[in-house]
Amino acid sequence: MYYHHTNRPGFLLGFIDFFTAGLFFLFYMPLGGLQKEIEGILGHKVLPYWKAYLLGIPTLFIYPLIWMARISEELKAKAIEMGIDGPHTSWWHMFGWNIFGILLFGPAVATHRFFNTLNKIERELNRRNN
Numbered sequence: 001m002y003y004h005h006t007n008r009p010g011f012l013l014g015f016i017d018f019f020t021a022g023l024f025f026l027f028y029m030p031l032g033g034l035q036k037e038i039e040g041i042l043g044h045k046v047l048p049y050w051k052a053y054l055l056g057i058p059t060l061f062i063y064p065l066i067w068m069a070r071i072s073e074e075l076k077a078k079a080i081e082m083g084i085d086g087p088h089t090s091w092w093h094m095f096g097w098n099i100f101g102i103l104l105f106g107p108a109v110a111t112h113r114f115f116n117t118l119n120k121i122e123r124e125l126n127r128r129n130n
Contacts (some may be wrong), residue, residue, distance in 0.1 A: 001040050001125075002126060003047055003122035003123075003125060003127075005032070005033070005034075005037070005060075005101065005122070005128055006122045006123045007119060008115045008119060010112035010114060010119075011109070011111070011112040011113030013028070013106050014105075014109070014112055014115075015108040016107035018107040019106065022056070022064060025049055026049065026050055027055055027061050029048070029050070030048070035049065035062075037122070038118075041075070041125070042074050042120070043070075044054025046071060047067065048079045049064070049067070052067040066097060069094040072089040072090055072094040075114070075121065076090045076117065078121055079120060082121065084120050086120065088113070088117045089112065089113045089116070089118075093110055094113075096110075096112060097109045097113075098110050
C-alpha cells in the first residue's frame, strides 16, 4: 500500500479538533482515509472512531481519548519496531496532554505528536515499498 498523506499538519488538525469538540475527526477519520491507513499500518481492524465518539458521550468523552491513546501506543510500538527515530507518540503523551494540558492547547500538542509518528511510519513504509 502506498501512503499519500505523509505530511499531515498534526498541530493544526489537533487545534481544529479541539475547538470542534472531536466532531472534526468524525468526518476526517473515514473521509480522509485515516481509519484505513491506521488499520493497514497496525495490521488489524480498530473500532471506528464514530463508535468511540458515541461511547464518549456517556463517559464525558473519556472513551475516545482512551481509544486514541491505545492507537498511539500501537503506533509507537510500530515505529520502534521499524527503527524509526523518536520522539514518538505514546499512551501517556496522548492521555496526559489531553487531560492535564487541556488549558495549554494540550490536545493539539498530543495530536501533533500522533501525526508526526504516523507520518514517519508512512514515509518509511513508502520508502521500503519502492
